[in-house]
Every structure is written in structure tokens, then in C-alpha cells.
Amino acid sequence: MLGVIFFYFFAALAVVAAVAMxxxxxxVHAALFMAGTFLLIAFLYILMGADYVGAxxxxxxVGAISILFVFGIMLTKxxxxxxxxxxxxxGAAATVVAVLLFIGIMLAAMGTAFNTVPAAETTSTIQxxxxxxxNDYVLAFEFAGILLLAALVGAIVIGQAHFTxxxxxxxxxxxxxxxxx
Numbered sequence: 001m002l003g004v005i006f007f008y009f010f011a012a013l014a015v016v017a018a019v020a021m022x023x024x025x026x027x028v029h030a031a032l033f034m035a036g037t038f039l040l041i042a043f044l045y046i047l048m049g050a051d052y053v054g055a056x057x058x059x060x061x062v063g064a065i066s067i068l069f070v071f072g073i074m075l076t077k078x079x080x081x082x083x084x085x086x087x088x089x090x091g092a093a094a095t096v097v098a099v100l101l102f103i104g105i106m107l108a109a110m111g112t113a114f115n116t117v118p119a120a121e122t123t124s125t126i127q128x129x130x131x132x133x134x135n136d137y138v139l140a141f142e143f144a145g146i147l148l149l150a151a152l153v154g155a156i157v158i159g160q161a162h163f164t165x166x167x168x169x170x171x172x173x174x175x176x177x178x179x180x181x
Contacts, residue, residue, distance in 0.1 A: 007047050014040035027073050035066035049122035052129055075159060 014037055021033035038061040045054035133141050 003047055007044065010040050010043045010047065014044065028070065031066060031069040031073055034069065035062050038062045038066060052125045055126065 017033050017037040017040060021030050021037060024030050024033060038057060042054040042057035042062065045051075045057055
């Protein structure tokens with residue numbers, strides 16, 4: 001019974017975070033609400049007994065995609081962040097379409113007879129996968145970590161070079177090119 005209460009609680013929070021992501025005017029806040037939505041969906045997976053899928057949801061979506069969005073937003077030059085996500089005249093039409101789509105999906109779901117099956121005994125898959133990663137496939141796991149670290153360092157170097165050029169301006173001519181020393 002407590003699991004059902006937690007499920008509905010996290011599901012309601014996920015819906016609230018998703019709606020907040022769509023209606024917020026600030027692009028950074030939208031990206032953070034998206035990360036929160038992904039995290040809450042991971043909690044739902046864990047509550048349903050799919051602990052590996054929940055862990056992958058946290059690592060891939062919350063840890064990679066959401067943070068990539070935040071980096072992209074922060075590295076893009078803007079005078080004011082509020083000006084980057086303006087509302088337009090199609091908001092009312094989009095709301096009508098969204099409500100009609102929601103009603104259609106709900107009618108289809110309520111008109112479907114779902115066959116219920118007793119829940120099977122769930123066992124944790126985290127221990128098995130951890131043993132595979134850290135024993136049988138440890139070399140591939142370490143190589144993947146090194147590859148991701150190299151990609152991170154490369155992104156920092158490229159971003160730093162772009163930031164330095166933007167602050168300093170065009171490259172000054174060297175003495176060999178006729179510039180003053």
C-alpha cells in the first residue's frame with residue numbers, strides 16, 4: 001500500500017515538473033525542471049521493480065542529457081536569459097491541441113480492457129550487473145570511462161579556446177606578419 005502511495009506521489013510530482021518545464025519563461029529553469037522530471041521518472045521505474053532501468057535513467061538522462069542542455073544554454077551568449085525563450089501567439093492554440101490530445105488518450109485508455117496478471121516475484125538486477133561490470137567486463141568499463149574523460153577534457157579545451165577568442169578579440173598580427181612587437 002505504501003508503494004502505491006509513493007508511486008502516485010512521484011507521478012504527480014513528475015507531471016507538475018513537466019508542466020513547469022513547458023510553461024516557464026526562463027530557459028535555465030526549463031532545463032532544470034527537465035532534469036527533475038527525468039529523476040522523478042527514474043523513481044517510478046525503481047518503484048515498479050525495474051531498478052536497472054531507473055539507474056540508467058538517472059545516469060543517461062539526468063546525468064548526461066540534462067547537463068548537456070544546461071551547458072549548451074550557459075555557453076550560448078545572451079544579454080538576458082529571459083529574452084531567449086519568448087512566448088508567441090500560438091500559445092492558446094497549442095493549449096487547445098494539448099487538451100484535446102489528452103482527452104483522446106484518456107478516452108482510449110478508459111475504453112481498453114486491460115488484462116491484469118499477478119505480479120511476479122521481483123529480484124534485484126543491480127548486483128548481477130555490477131558483478132558483470134566489475135569482474136567480467138572491467139576492461140571495457142574502464143576504457144569507456146577513459147573515453148568519456150577524454151571527451152570531457154576535449155570539450156573543456158574547445159570551450160576555453162572559444163571563450164578566450166571571444167574575450168580577446170581577433171588575433172593580433174605577429175611580428176613576422178608585419179605587426180609591431
